[in-house]
Amino acid sequence: MIQETLTSLFSGNQLLSTLILVSVFVLVRKLVEKLLRGREDFIPDERRRLISWSRNALVLVLVVGLILIWAPALRTFALSVTAFLVALVIATKELILCITGGLLRTSTGAFSVGDWVRIGELRGEVVDQSIMSVTLQELEPPARGHRFTGRTVTLPNSVFLTTNVVNENFYKKFVYHSVEITIEREDDPTETARVMEAAMTAAIVDSREVAQRYNQLIRRRSGVEMPAIEPRIRMVTTNEARIRIGVTAFVPTGDTERIDHEVMAAVLAAAHESRAEKTCPSGT
Known part of the structure; x- marks a missing residue:
């Protein structure tokens, strides 16, 4: 009062x-x-x-x-x-979220321009970043290779508040690449595995020394024990009771498509030769 x-x-x-x-x-x-x-x-x-x-x-x-x-x-x-x-x-809700996401990205140092990253389902090389957005040159999924699709994607920084970011920059030069082949029941899995391993070894022989140094560099920087660079064979069965054979090695990222072709060509050539020998009588 x-x-x-x-x-x-x-x-x-x-x-x-x-x-x-x-x-x-x-x-x-x-x-x-x-x-x-x-x-x-x-x-x-x-x-x-x-x-x-x-x-x-x-x-x-x-x-x-x-x-x-x-x-x-x-x-x-x-x-x-x-x-x-x-x-x-x-x-200005979206604007505030973009600025906050940009500050989070900068403070954590998740990636920088030139890095290969995977943001959610999207994968690409970072070509530009600002307080509001990040621009990626899109890459194909690893299963299809590591080539650029030709598309440029711009993402608002707000996605970094809710989406995981994976930095794949170590795989920009070399990557653990697998080639898998499913063989018929009558084919010899041991012989097919031997052919695949030999073909993979021959395909990466020129890059083996560089791959070894790069593998050691990743090991020192990450502090994690990395798998060996030599080809490794694994066998699994499919739902149709057929055998799927895979060979994995540390290969140059840009050579994955060539290596796929060389390994598959070697397997097909060996299978063709084996079947030709079976159909021809001995001594003919």
């Missing part, structure tokens, strides 16, 4: 009330200090504390008076500012 009365008295003309209050404050402060100091050259500690207390009390009164004078205007201003900020946040 007292606050409302004082507010109504002062808020009629806020600028005039402020000038009167400040003037009264200055006059009262000087008068109080003059009375407390007196005419003595030396002021005792008790009187010094009293002067300091009076100054603080007068400042408090001044602050309370200014709040009472400007309370209605401050209330209206606060409501306006709050409404404006709420509207601004709603209107």
